[in-house]
Amino acid sequence: MYSGFLIVIVPLVLGYLVALKQQKNIHWVNVATSKMVYVILFLMGISLSHLDNLAQNIQNIGLYSVTVLACVSAANLLALWGLDKRLSKTVEGEGELLSKWHLILESVQLIFVIAAGFIIGLFISPELIDIDTISEGALVLLLLFIGCQLRNSGLQLREILLNSWGIKIALVMMTSSWIGGLVAALLLDIPLSNGLALASGFGWYSLSGILITDGLSPVFGGAAFMIDLGRELLAILIIPSLIRLYPSTAIGYAGATAMDFTLPMIQKSGGNGYVPLAIVSGFILSLSSPLFISLFLAL
Incomplete structure (x- = not known):
């Protein structure tokens, strides 16, 4: 039961x-x-093309994606807004508006990568290629690289422990995501552990979809990818308008991407003062995401 958990933990630790x-x-x-x-x-994408009852499965991906994203986003925004109200914190510094469209296009192009794999997979017989074994090997290699990235991000443990605001954002983000995932699981009539796993991507679409495809199925993996990609696109849209009044909400909703992909928008829109906060919360969520996904999949 815990083999999938070990497949994630071992290469991640070795890379770290x-x-x-x-x-x-x-x-x-x-x-x-x-x-x-x-x-x-x-x-x-190739795995999706080899599914039986393709039309029904694509419909399920859409249903799971919309339901979980709506539930998790509502829980996140409400909880993070409450944190902003309780802390009443802002950071001095002038931000500026940053064009969102190039960031959105960078995210959307990943959909085209999956689409390309899907189209090519339609012309490849499942008997000719062991896609599951190849994907699992590629996943182990990716996790090694990710562990190495986290170790060499330049962020020291002392910096994380001293930034209580960043820790609070990450904890509120995680807890509210799981509440949203549980509500979505009840609405969709799927196992609660699946709902928790889908909610634990924390915006890291490039990893959550891969892990859940390997641990559950391409349908749930495709849904995880769309959920976290949708989160990132929404974060790009709301960060400039929220960060100066509700910084915890803007940075927290960006999830794991706050330390990399959405960091330039946080910096430009809010100012340099929010960069350490974004990096700390994003780092904690990035480290937590693969651990909790694999843990919930093992239940």
Whole structure:
């Protein structure tokens, strides 16, 4: 039952043990991670094309995606807004408006990678390729790179522990996501553990879809990808308008992407003062996401 959990934990820990000192090696790992994401999403597309009852499964992906995203987003925004009201904190600094469209296009292009894999998979017989074994091997390699990235992100444990605001954002984000996931599971009449796993991506679409495809099925994996991609697109839209009045809400809803993909928008819209906060909360959520997804899948 816990083999899937070990497949995630072992390479993640091994990667985290690798300390890189030369900048060129860190750059190579970052590039390799990015490329592996595209490879695995392409393989996910092929897996989807080999499903039986394809039309019904695509309908299920849409239903799961919309329901879980709506429930989790509502829970996140309400809980994070409450945190903002309780803390009443802001950071001094002038932000500026940043064009959202290039970030949105970067996210949407991942859908085209899956679509390309899906189309090509229609012309490949499932007997000719063991897609599950290939995907699992690619996943292990990706997790090694991700562990290495987290170790060499430049963030020290002391910096995380001293940033209580960032920790609170991450904890509220996680807890409210699980509440939303449980509500969605009840509405969809699926196992509660599946709802919790779908809610534990925390916006990390490039990993959640891969892990859940491997642990459950391409249908749930496709739904996880769409849920977390939808979160990121919504975060891009709301960060500029919310960050100055409700910083916990804006940064928290960005989830794991606050430390990388949406960080430039947080910095430009809110100012440099919010960067450490975004990195701390994003780091905690990035480290937690694969651990909790694999844990809930093992239940």
